[in-house]
Amino acid sequence: MQTKIPKYRELDKIYHPDSCDPLIKAFKNGKIKFAGLKRFNYPGEELPDRVLPGVNSLGFWDAKIRQTWGLGWHRNEGIEFTFLSSGHLDFSLGKKEYFLKSGDLTITRPWQPHKVGNPNVEIGKLYWLIIDVGVRQPHQNWEWPDWVMLAQEDLNMLTKILRQNEKAVWMADNKIHQCFQKIGACLEESKYKIPHSKLNLLINELLLLVLEMFNNEKEEIKLDGTLTDNLRTAELFFEDLKNDYDRPWTLETMAVHCGLGITSLTKYSKQLTNLPPINYLNSIRLEAAAELLRNDNDKNIADICYECGFSSSQYFATAFRKMYKCTPKEFRLMVWETER
Known part of the structure; x- marks a missing residue:
């Protein structure tokens, strides 16, 4: 096989x-x-x-x-x-x-x-x-x-x-x-x-x-x-994650992908990004969602949610409000009004 x-x-x-x-x-x-x-x-x-x-x-x-x-x-x-x-x-x-x-x-x-x-x-x-x-x-x-x-x-x-x-x-x-x-x-x-x-x-x-x-x-x-350090592997992974955020990542699958333990990956994540791995992943997903909301006014917000890797529209809305202090719909409206 x-x-x-x-x-x-x-x-x-x-x-x-x-x-x-x-x-x-x-x-x-x-x-x-x-x-x-x-x-x-x-x-x-x-x-x-x-x-x-x-x-x-x-x-x-x-x-x-x-x-x-x-x-x-x-x-x-x-x-x-x-x-x-x-x-x-x-x-x-x-x-x-x-x-x-x-x-x-x-x-x-x-x-x-x-x-x-x-x-x-x-x-x-x-x-x-x-x-x-x-x-x-x-x-x-x-x-x-x-x-x-x-x-x-x-x-x-x-x-x-x-x-x-x-x-x-x-x-x-x-x-x-x-x-x-x-x-x-x-x-x-x-x-x-x-x-x-x-x-x-x-x-x-x-x-x-x-x-x-x-x-x-x-x-x-x-x-x-340092090119063979565990930190180097984690650094490359988190750099790649900026362009691979839509996969159904979990903390476990991240660690397996890197060939590192969960504790080590979490330590390196905090060292490199100042955030635990899942928090960093969500920040990337939210930034990607904001970019789509900004540039594609016709795309359905639910579609944006799933396209960016979120499995729940409710969680997406809650996380988005926490980061941007407004709902995805309000964010899109503010962008639209600013550009008029």
């Missing part, structure tokens, strides 16, 4: 682990070359359970003409390495935008929303690899698949750098380029039979080359231990 794929919302967008539907459509229409192996709803041929467990997606696309599609905001079920071997590509991670050039390697953690294209994909060839290391939040300990063969000391160092440094884009060397090329050749070979052993060796080689890239960095990589 496959794990249920979660969905996330950012502003007016719904984003989720990416199925790359626009890529597959372009491939079927002959606009792009593509090869891949996958698990879950990622694109490509299905990987058998015994083959490279933990690899959720491995593939490449080769665009010879500018495309009319891009990959919207999404998060991955694992750490993702992408390598642009030719061309240019717009890439956004969180609030930062990048214009990738040939030779750029990107590294994206599971909790980082990102998109490819602005809004379209340029001419170029892009490789990617997503490995599930058993985490969804910054504070959780990574567990690499058993087939990763790096010496424990090297694997620990690689993990530490990946966890305590969130630089998104790196200039890769020719060895990394050649490794991805070999992986691409294996992917084309996998149309007939998956070259399990070759891919195993090549992915291990790639991880070692990434570690060497870190070690050869001209400027010392600055590691920040």
Whole structure:
């Protein structure tokens, strides 16, 4: 039974682990070359359970003409390495935008929303690899698949750098380029039979080359231990909550989502927002409701109540009056009269 794929919302967008539907459509229409192996709803041929467990997606696309599609905001079920071997590509991670050039390697953690294209994909060839290391939040300990063969000391160092440094884009060397090329050749070979052993060796080689890239960095990589703190996980959650307030959250589901205990989450919530988690959630919902009341005079107040995540119109009215010192109807009327 496959794990249920979660969905996330950012502003007016719904984003989720990416199925790359626009890529597959372009491939079927002959606009792009593509090869891949996958698990879950990622694109490509299905990987058998015994083959490279933990690899959720491995593939490449080769665009010879500018495309009319891009990959919207999404998060991955694992750490993702992408390598642009030719061309240019717009890439956004969180609030930062990048214009990738040939030779750029990107590294994206599971909790980082990102998109490819602005809004379209340029001419170029892009490789990617997503490995599930058993985490969804910054504070959780990574567990690499058993087939990763790096010496424990090297694997620990690689993990530490990946966890305590969130630089998104790196200039890769020719060895990394050649490794991805070999992986691409294996992917084309996998149309007939998956070259399990070759891919195993090549992915291990790639991880070692990434570690060497870190070690050869001209400027010392600055590691920040706070990026793996429980507080960091809570901080990201409460930031996301501003755009994910309509889900039927409870204190328990918040704690489970964060991988934290209820007591810890409550402590961090008070530290970060000065409010307990549910109180903070309600303040966000009420602000969203006020915005709808202000900008959409035709929308039914009851619809606004449920759209913003409240399950009771009576509770919504009581909470709204407490925060804004008037009923939702009175608030809308005051706004309307002010703007006349």
